[in-house]
Amino acid sequence: MAKIKVVHYINQFFAGIGGEEKADTPAELHKGEVIGPGMAFNTGFGDEAEIIATIVCGDSYFNENIDAAKAEILGWVKDLAPDLFIAGPAFNAGRYGVACGTIAAAVHEELGIKSMTGMYVENPGADMYKDKTYILETKDSAAGMRAAVKKMTAFALKYAKGEKIGASCEDGYMNQGVRVNFFEKERGSKRAVDMLIAKLNDKPFTTEYPMPDFDRVEPNPAVKDMAHATIALVTSGGIVPKGNPDHIESSSASKFGEYSIAGVMDLDDATFETAHGGYDPVYANEDADRVLPVDVLRDLEKEGVIGKLHEKYYATVGNGTAVASAKKYGAEIGKRLVADGVDAVILTST
Numbered sequence: 001m002a003k004i005k006v007v008h009y010i011n012q013f014f015a016g017i018g019g020e021e022k023a024d025t026p027a028e029l030h031k032g033e034v035i036g037p038g039m040a041f042n043t044g045f046g047d048e049a050e051i052i053a054t055i056v057c058g059d060s061y062f063n064e065n066i067d068a069a070k071a072e073i074l075g076w077v078k079d080l081a082p083d084l085f086i087a088g089p090a091f092n093a094g095r096y097g098v099a100c101g102t103i104a105a106a107v108h109e110e111l112g113i114k115s116m117t118g119m120y121v122e123n124p125g126a127d128m129y130k131d132k133t134y135i136l137e138t139k140d141s142a143a144g145m146r147a148a149v150k151k152m153t154a155f156a157l158k159y160a161k162g163e164k165i166g167a168s169c170e171d172g173y174m175n176q177g178v179r180v181n182f183f184e185k186e187r188g189s190k191r192a193v194d195m196l197i198a199k200l201n202d203k204p205f206t207t208e209y210p211m212p213d214f215d216r217v218e219p220n221p222a223v224k225d226m227a228h229a230t231i232a233l234v235t236s237g238g239i240v241p242k243g244n245p246d247h248i249e250s251s252s253a254s255k256f257g258e259y260s261i262a263g264v265m266d267l268d269d270a271t272f273e274t275a276h277g278g279y280d281p282v283y284a285n286e287d288a289d290r291v292l293p294v295d296v297l298r299d300l301e302k303e304g305v306i307g308k309l310h311e312k313y314y315a316t317v318g319n320g321t322a323v324a325s326a327k328k329y330g331a332e333i334g335k336r337l338v339a340d341g342v343d344a345v346i347l348t349s350t
Contacts, residue, residue: 003045003050004050004084004157004160005050005084006041006049006052006082006085006086006160007053007054007080007085008087009054009055009056009057009088009103010038010087011056011058012056012059013059013096015054017056020254022058023059023061023095027069028055028056028057031080033053034054038051041086044154049160052080055077057069059093060249060250060251062095063250063277063320070102070103070106084115084159085104085116086152087100087104087115087117088119089117089138090118090120091120092123094124094125094251094252094253094320095251095252095320096252097119097120100117100118101126101130101132101133104117109132115133115134116134116152117133118137118152123322124320124321126174128320134159135174137174140324191208226305226307227306229307229344230309230343230344231297231309231346232309232340232342233348234313234315234333234346234348235314236316236347236348237276237291237350238275238284238315238316238318239272239284241271241273242272244273245257248315249275249317250275250276251317251319252321252322253325256314256329256333257314257316258312259315260312261309262311262312266294266295267288267292272292276319278317278320279319279350292313292348293346294313297346
């Protein structure tokens with residue numbers, strides 16, 4: 001019996017090329033080569049499957065050249081005609097997760113080839129693509145590689161062989177929002193009473209109708225005296241000094257920047273620009289006040305509507321940035337603003 005043919009996609013880090021400094025590496029095709037985590041996959045496959053080629057692409061390159069990179073990779077995959085396409089696992093690496101989700105979904109939708117990937121549940125790629133391709137849930141870092149490969153390998157063989165895929169809770173992939181009718185062994189009333197009794201006795205139980213997990217934040221009281229308040233600007237729209245001195249990524253930002261606007265009355269195109277890769281930058285580059293309204297706040301300052309505009313602003317890029325990263329940035333920026341005596345923040349996006 002012929003082995004199942006697999007094509008594997010990984011980024012520059014797991015290919016051993018380098019870290020962030022090599023994230024602009026263009027897509028590369030390595031026929032007949034098994035690289036990085038592919039070796040663990042091949043071991044797990046045993047005699048049932050084999051990786052026939054590895055495709056490597058830098059995270060920044062893919063996300064900044066999505067159409068071109070996707071077209072080139074799809075061309076290679078079409079010619080290789082594998083039985084299965086595996087991307088990652090990406091864990092909680094935002095740009096890598098988006099790339100894995102994008103190319104896995106495209107392989108399935110445009111080529112009709114079975115595809116799958118793996119990543120942490122809070123990776124932005126998960127929300128974007130979990131209903132378009134199978135995404136196996138992993139830990140948040142490469143420390144969970146062994147467990148991720150074991151889970152993905154078992155699913156890959158089952159999927160490639162055409163065996164029936166069970167519910168997400170059974171086979172370990174992220175819920176795709178698909179409901180399927182089936183018959184339970186016990187009637188609903190008995191199941192409900194059993195769950196209630198378990199709950200009353202502080203015993204574990206699993207609800208049959210999980211509710212969404214909404215992250216609710218209690219709003220602070222309104223500012224009582226705006227005429228004497230210090231107002232700060234924070235943006236996820238990527239407005240940075242010309243040249244992007246902190247090298248904030250255009251997608252899946254790994255950092256935020258703190259910049260001085262002391263004495264700045266207007267953000268002109270000679271000194272400010274956007275680093276954001278998720279919207280057309282032309283208008284923001286012409287006048288960065290369109291995203292970060294320093295000019296308007298200066299007018300309000302002159303008119304006495306606000307006490308003063310804080311001399312520093314904070315910026316990052318929201319495009320594809322992981323929720324966990326955004327929370328971390330927000331917490332750190334909040335600490336700095338409180339330490340500086342800021343009374344209120346205007347948060348702008350795109």
